[in-house]
Amino acid sequence: MSMNKHDIQHKQAFDEPLWWGLFSAGGVCFAVLLPAVILFIAVLLPLGLLPAEALSYERASSLLFSVPGFLFVGAAVCLPLFHAAHRLRHGMFDISVGNDALNKKLMYGGAALLSALALGLVVAGFFS
Amino acid sequence: MNKSTSQRLPPLKRNWWLKHRFFKLYMLREATVLPLVFFILCFLAGMVALLQGAESWQGWIAFMGSPIVLLLNLLALAASLFHAATFFVLFPRVMPLRIAGHSLPDKAIVAGQWAGVVAVALLFFWLLGRGGV
Numbered sequence: 001m002s003m004n005k006h007d008i009q010h011k012q013a014f015d016e017p018l019w020w021g022l023f024s025a026g027g028v029c030f031a032v033l034l035p036a037v038i039l040f041i042a043v044l045l046p047l048g049l050l051p052a053e054a055l056s057y058e059r060a061s062s063l064l065f066s067v068p069g070f071l072f073v074g075a076a077v078c079l080p081l082f083h084a085a086h087r088l089r090h091g092m093f094d095i096s097v098g099n100d101a102l103n104k105k106l107m108y109g110g111a112a113l114l115s116a117l118a119l120g121l122v123v124a125g126f127f128s
Numbered sequence: 129m130n131k132s133t134s135q136r137l138p139p140l141k142r143n144w145w146l147k148h149r150f151f152k153l154y155m156l157r158e159a160t161v162l163p164l165v166f167f168i169l170c171f172l173a174g175m176v177a178l179l180q181g182a183e184s185w186q187g188w189i190a191f192m193g194s195p196i197v198l199l200l201n202l203l204a205l206a207a208s209l210f211h212a213a214t215f216f217v218l219f220p221r222v223m224p225l226r227i228a229g230h231s232l233p234d235k236a237i238v239a240g241q242w243a244g245v246v247a248v249a250l251l252f253f254w255l256l257g258r259g260g261v
Contacts, residue, residue: 027211027215028215030164030208030211030212030215031208031211031212031215031216031241031245032212032241032244032245032248033248034164034167034204034208035205035208035209035212035245035248035249036245036248036249036251036252037252038167038201038204038205038208039205039249039252040252040256041171041174041192042167042170042171042192042198042201042204042205043198043201043202043205044256045189045192046189046190046192046193046197046198047193047198048193050256050257051256051257051258054256054257054258055189055256057178057181057182057185057186060178060185061178063255064175064178065178073175076171077168077171077172080164080168081165081168083161083164084161084164084165084168087158087160087161088158088161088165090158091155091158091159094145094155094158095142095145096139096140096142114168114172117172118172118175121172121175121176121179122175124179125175125178125179128179
């Protein structure tokens, strides 16, 4: 087998371990963190079932716009975004929607963009 | 898997996965990320609102309480638990744990991960369940 052919065969796959790694890390966060995050922030909070001061404007700001808040956003937003991007890309391939090379750029690009936005918001809040 | 290999196989119809329960469950699991993405977009909107000020923050909480948003987020909660149920059983297969020469039973590893889910929920209860500190 010529070197060139070997190169072509593996050219597409060199970045795949990164996506699978992010998928896996995001999967752990989605499974372990997100049930509690969704329950408290998206169900109990809007239903008024949390104590009034638990997520008041002042308390929510001080919790989120902090170093632990930055790490929390990384684990509860950024990694799950890459997990979702990976599943969406493979799901679209499975039902023959679009073209994988483009889907790949759109999905991982979108996840990266939203991740940068989320972390940027924490930093902006921290310094404001 | 190298996606270009598919060109050498006869193309599958789009509904191939509807023909077997196993593949339907596989697709359902793939679909768990749709409500997840919805929740994350809501969360991002909440961060923007929090940055804007107290009034926007209250407005965002009201938005989260509207019936359709609440329903979709309840779906996201269910999806996260379904995803967890399918994800936790993979761990002992991918990385079997051995302690002092004895392999840890699969059930113990799965139970340990559910204990993690409960621990995170308790942490949230400690942080948010008791009012302002």
